[in-house]
Amino acid sequence: MSRIGVFICHCGENIGKTVDCARVAEEAKSFPGVVFARDNTYTCSEPGQAIIREAIKEHGLTAVVIGSCSPRMHESTFRRTCAQAGLNPYMCEIANLREQCSWVHSNREEATAKAIEIVRSVVARVRNNTPLDPIRVPITKKVMVVGGGIAGIQCALDLAEGGAEVVLVERTSSLGGHMSQLSETFPTLDCSQCILTPRMVDAASNPRIKLEMYTEVEKVDGYIGNFQVTLHRKARYVDWNKCTGCGACTQKCPQKKIPSSFDEGMSMRTAISIPFPQAVPSKPTIDKDYCMKLTTGKCGVCSKICKAGAIDYEQKDEHFTVDVGAIVMATGFQVMDTDKFPYYAGGSHPNLITGLQFERIASASGPTSGEIKRPSDGKPVKTIAFVQCAGSRDKANHVAYCSKICCMYTAKHATLFKHKVHDGNAWVMCMDVRTPGKGYDEFYRRTIEHDGVHYIRSRVSRIIPDGDDLILMVADTLDGGKQLQIKADMVVLATAAVPQPDVQKMAQTMGIAYDGDGWLTEVHPKLRPVETATAGIFLAGACSGPKDIPDTVSQASAVAAKVLGLFAHPELQREPTIARVNRCAPPLQSSCVGCFTCESVCPYKAIERETLRARDGSTRQVAKVNAGLCQGCGTCVATCPSKSIELDGYTDKQIFAALNGLV
Amino acid sequence: MDWYKDMAEENFQPKIVAFVCRWCTYTGADLAGMSRLQYPPNTKVIMLPCSGRIDINFVLRAFMQGADGVLVSGCHPGDCHYNEGNYRARRRWTLLRDLLDTLGFDLRRLKLAWISAAEGNKWAQTVTDFTKEITELGPYTELHELCDCVESPLAPEAAIAAKMAFTEAKPAEDALLKTVQQAFSEEKVAKVLGWRSRPTLKRTSPDWFESAEELKDLAAPPAGVNVVRLCDEPVLANEPKLGVIARPRELASLNVLTQEHALNPEQVTVFELDADGKYLRTGTLRELSGEVAQKFPEGQVVGHSAETMQKLAEFMQKPRAERFAFWKEVSQHCLHCYACRQACPICHCKKCYVDKNQPQWFPTAADGMGNFSWLIVRAFHLAGRCIGCGACQTACPADIPLNMLNATLAKSALDNFSYQAGVNPEVPPLQADFSQKDQETFII
Incomplete structure (x- = not known):
């Protein structure tokens, strides 16, 4: 039998002025199950709460209804009060008599009548409440960071600094990511590798960071605090434990004509190679698509030359699982290739390059040792043209969004060019120049005013090859679309930043969302920018949209703070208002028939399958809710054809009872 | 039961129930208060976590208990706290509204609105306008009066007699018989679902054949019914070597059951017949499940005949009140015998939620309200699942035109979501899916 106590709060005059609280309390006494009812001036005050605690003890209340402000205001306060008196907090419900009654009505009679109905409904509901206990979930205090670029490195270092164990997964054989390819960085023009490589070394040597190089994430199971990640370590054909990183093998390898992806295809590498001289770890891998030993069985030069005996042509791919409590996605971005632009010299002219290729040309460690020479014939470049927004802000052909980093890196490219080629001409075809950020606009102004770079607000309709040179057909948009032709030795397209091509597939296995362009989506773009809708999975850097280095690093540190915050708890406590598949007496055991419509409906992949075994040995599969993943939206409950799922706290019985109280 | 009559007094105060999500609309309503x-x-709120949690039964229940209007509200599309609950809700409400429209329900009394946490103004305005509309419409006496139909007369005798007419079972075709016999002898099947002739009863009924010897009773499939009836069967998902003698209608049913994991299409051997019952070929359900839509005559939505569709279109031309009167009239004959449920190839729940009483989902009495509820609940339960075989209507001893309700939902699924039940077992069920582009002209 329910023994319900009803407490009607005047909230000073807020409720009491329009609602006759004493009458509501008097009426409440007649509702089924109510054994105690009273009104009070300030229920949320300490004396008000004391009245509730005393009443619970004195009258042996099994449930409490408080007619007061919105549950959004004080539900947690009053539930705590009840818990202090030994009552299960989920046996306390709020009737909203302020925001949705006294404040919106002025007729005292009508408002009082409505208040009585609301209280009757909540009393009817609370009679069907059941005590609920918070869900406690253990936390594995280890975090996986996916991606070894600057976002992943920074995040891993901050996490390790905070005491967390980190598994840093990178699919290439070196840390560094796109930042390691850059020449200098805006707006300070400090050398990218000079600031990055010490961090790469720090990450590799930190005892709390375990590197999983040349490894990809295959599958993610589990939920916040308890993920099981299956990793796929690709065969390197080199035993890194034995390898000393001397590099002799890379010198002698006869297969030398493979385009280097680190140099964006502008230099050649060997089949056994270290991606770049400052790579961390500085260990080679064999490219099985090009290695003659692996493709034809003839060669084996590296094995002969290796004094450490580290070459292992028999090495196999490995699959293994790691248990972690949180996952950080720091998978970065790509830039669009020039071949997406057939109207620019067919998209394939050797002197039509991307911004990232220009970074390599401008880099002291790049294919031209930092001299600005063009790829086709190695001739020093005298006139260079930069085309901004190639693909960005171009909904008709490519992507609608602004790639954010191009305005600044183009200004930087033009500056670097002018610093290296004093008598050269640099033209920038821009749509709008967007340079918000500390020291950014100053940098851009310097590019024009100090370094003499010519900016033309324009759109480039065509680029026509003229032998090794390129002619740009430009429409000056500040001069009524006046047609200009600019002849350049080399053209740099600031192509759009796009998501990694395979990140969506990974997002699907993790149950995290991505937008129409393929960027991973944060829960809230402003207030929760580094969290995903799946609790325990976080986003750092450009995987959620184009970002420059300062933003990426800030996000990475923000994620570290979030993860360390999560790990600060001995275990996770979650609201118990989650879905539950019913159980009943044998032989049925559950009215669930295993249609798994709930599985398709659940946005959190919280529906699992469970096998029920009957006494006669026959088995059948039914749905089971993973309490760690369920967020309690209840969509499965309303969709379940056999009404076999309940949402604790919002059960069908409770809703029907509430409805009975109203009409 | 005449409480509703008092409400028709001059000073009519409508009863309105609002089902709202807690993150947007409830917060928006709080904002209206703060402002x-x-x-x-008149409007009283029931808070739920998400508009996706709002069961159509809550709304029906509210009306049955005397509400004159129901307001359903959640976050704007794209703003759902749970990402997609409101998209799923939207699909559900589209289907329900179309069904209620056929039933002659007064749709002006069911208002749907997207109201965000910032739209206190919109909440106040919506409630004000809706209260005014409902006040002008007056009490929903029409629906509440259904409670008065305590006596439910039987269907006209002629209709019942036609239902009871016995027809002689025709023996199964030789080609089919031989194929099934061979499948038994090669141990490809352990039991086969087909039509058994019952000479003493002068009729046929669906049954499992468990050996080649039993096949002497195998009959040709009769029209208007479906051999698949799983609600009394044990769960078959794990059972190996099942066989089914299937016309297009049965094949479509099996596809829906595959979608709902009630069968393993690799383990089911289909002896395929054409629509007239002529043997075509044998294969696993996986192999034969495709192209089901093409197996039905043109102009049909799966099994829903062009004739039913035409009848529905004509029926929809009638004024709303006439449609309501029609269903009120025909539904009063319902006996709550649940023969329609028993005959349905898609029903495979082991415990129907209609039979659950904690909570009691809707009145099970064979009175006006109970019968009308069953009309709605049965049809909606099959939204996006019914393949239109018409077995329910054939089974109905009260001759209620259930096909028309099924066809309404099939039409709604096709028109609004380009979805046909039973044609593709690979896609998620209609209500388990959504598109951001689903239409929503009826939501303010």
């Missing part, structure tokens, strides 16, 4: 916006006190 001290004034609105009529």
Whole structure:
């Protein structure tokens, strides 16, 4: 039998002025199950709460209804009060008599009548409440960071600094990511590798960071605090434990004509190679698509030359699982290739390059040792043209969004060019120049005013090859679309930043969302920018949209703070208002028939399958809710054809009872 | 039961129930309070976590218990706290509204609105406008009066007699018989679902054949019914070596059951017949499940005949009140015998939620309200699942035109979501899916 106590709060005059609280309390006494009812001036005050605690003890209340402000205001306060008196907090419900009654009505009679109905409904509901206990979930205090670029490195270092164990997964054989390819960085023009490589070394040597190089994430199971990640370590054909990183093998390898992806295809590498001289770890891998030993069985030069005996042509791919409590996605971005632009010299002219290729040309460690020479014939470049927004802000052909980093890196490219080629001409075809950020606009102004770079607000309709040179057909948009032709030795397209091509597939296995362009989506773009809708999975850097280095690093540190915050708890406590598949007496055991419509409906992949075994040995599969993943939206409950799922706290019985109280 | 008559007094105060999500609309309603916006006190709120949690039964229940209007509200599309609950809700409401429209329900009394946490104004305005509309419409006496139909007369005798007419079973075709016999002898099947002739009863009924010897009773499939009836069967998902003698209608049913994991299409051997019952070929359900839509005559939505569709279109031309009167009239014959449920190839729940009483989902009495509820609940339960075989209507001893309701939902699924039940077992069920582009002209 329910023994319900009803407490009607005047909230000073807020409720009491329009609602006759004493009458509501008097009426409440007649509702089924109510054994105690009273009104009070300030229920949320300490004396008000004391009245509730005393009443619970004195009258042996099994449930409490408080007619007061919105549950959004004080539900947690009053539930705590009840818990202090030994009552299960989920046996306390709020009737909203302020925001949705006294404040919106002025007729005292009508408002009082409505208040009585609301209280009757909540009393009817609370009679069907059941005590609920918070869900406690253990936390594995280890975090996986996916991606070894600057976002992943920074995040891993901050996490390790905070005491967390980190598994840093990178699919290439070196840390560094796109930042390691850059020449200098805006707006300070400090050398990218000079600031990055010490961090790469720090990450590799930190005892709390375990590197999983040349490894990809295959599958993610589990939920916040308890993920099981299956990793796929690709065969390197080199035993890194034995390898000393001397590099002799890379010198002698006869297969030398493979385009280097680190140099964006502008230099050649060997089949056994270290991606770049400052790579961390500085260990080679064999490219099985090009290695003659692996493709034809003839060669084996590296094995002969290796004094450490580290070459292992028999090495196999490995699959293994790691248990972690949180996952950080720091998978970065790509830039669009020039071949997406057939109207620019067919998209394939050797002197039509991307911004990232220009970074390599401008880099002291790049294919031209930092001299600005063009790829086709190695001739020093005298006139260079930069085309901004190639693909960005171009909904008709490519992507609608602004790639954010191009305005600044183009200004930087033009500056670097002018610093290296004093008598050269640099033209920038821009749509709008967007340079918000500390020291950014100053940098851009310097590019024009100090370094003499010519900016033309324009759109480039065509680029026509003229032998090794390129002619740009430009429409000056500040001069009524006046047609200009600019002849350049080399053209740099600031192509759009796009998501990694395979990140969506990974997002699907993790149950995290991505937008129409393929960027991973944060829960809230402003207030929760580094969290995903799946609790325990976080986003750092450009995987959620184009970002420059300062933003990426800030996000990475923000994620570290979030993860360390999560790990600060001995275990996770979650609201118990989650879905539950019913159980009943044998032989049925559950009215669930295993249609798994709930599985398709659940946005959190919280529906699992469970096998029920009957006494006669026959088995059948039914749905089971993973309490760690369920967020309690209840969509499965309303969709379940056999009404076999309940949402604790919002059960069908409770809703029907509430409805009975109203009409 | 005449409480509703008092409400028709001059000073009519409508009863309105609002089902709202807690993250947007409930917060928006709180904001209206904080802004001290004034609105009529008739609307009482029931808070749920998400509009996706709002069961259509809550709304029906509210109306049955005397509500004159129901407001359903959640976050704007794209703003759902749970990402997609409101998209799923939207699909559900589209289907329900179309069904209620056929039933002659007064749709002006069911209002749907997207109201965000910032739209206190919109909440106050919506409630004010809706209260005014409902006040003008007056009490929903029409629906509440259904409670008065305590006596439910039987269907006209002629209709019942036609239902009871016995027809002689025709023996199964030789080609089919031989194929099934061979499948038994090669141990490809352990049991086969087909039509058994019952000479003493002068009729046929669906049954499992468990050996080649039993096949002497195998009959040709009769029209208007479906051999698949799983609600009394044990769960078959794990059972190996099942066989089914299937016409297009049965094949479509099996596809729906595959979608709902009630069968393993690799383990089911289909002896395929054409629509007239002529043997075509044998294969696993996986192999034969495709192209089901093409197996039905043109102009049909799966099994829903062009004739039913035409009848529905004509019926929809009638004024709303006439449609309501029609269903009120025909539904009063319902006996709650649940023969329609038993005959349905898609019903495979082991415990029907209609039979659950904690909570009691809707009145099970064979009175006006109970019968009308069953009309709605049965049809909606099959939304996006019914393949239109018409077995329910054939089984109905009260001759209620259930096909028309099924066809309404099939039409709604096709028109609004380009979805046909039973044609593709690979896609998620209609209500388990959504598109951001689903239409929503009826939501303010």
